[in-house]
Amino acid sequence: MNESVKMINDKTVESSLGWKVCILSIDSFQYQEDGKTIIFKIEDYPDALGELEWTIYMPVKCRWQGANHEEIIDQKKLDEIIDRISTAFWKLDMKIKGFA
Secondary structure (H helix, E strand, O other): OOEEEEEOOOOEEEEOOOOOEEEEEEOOOEEEEOEEEEEEEEEEEEEEOOOEEEEEEEOOOOEEOOOOOOOOOOOOHHHHHHHHHHHHHHHHHOOOEEOO
């Protein structure tokens, strides 16, 4: 099955595979899949031409958040999530400077 990724609005991207990225504020966004959530902190910086670039801060121990989800996310799954976040930011026309 080919994945389809679409903008729901100017702050939300959703995939046909069931994951979603939603910009919550100027300094955070939410990644969600299968009823599980991770909140990431972000910060914007202008590049040399004045265009905003975003730094995404990874939690030290990345865990699913919520009452029933406190499991630590393994590196393979985290790599998949990072790839999906990159796709979502591209779709939202938000240039990523890097992950910290």
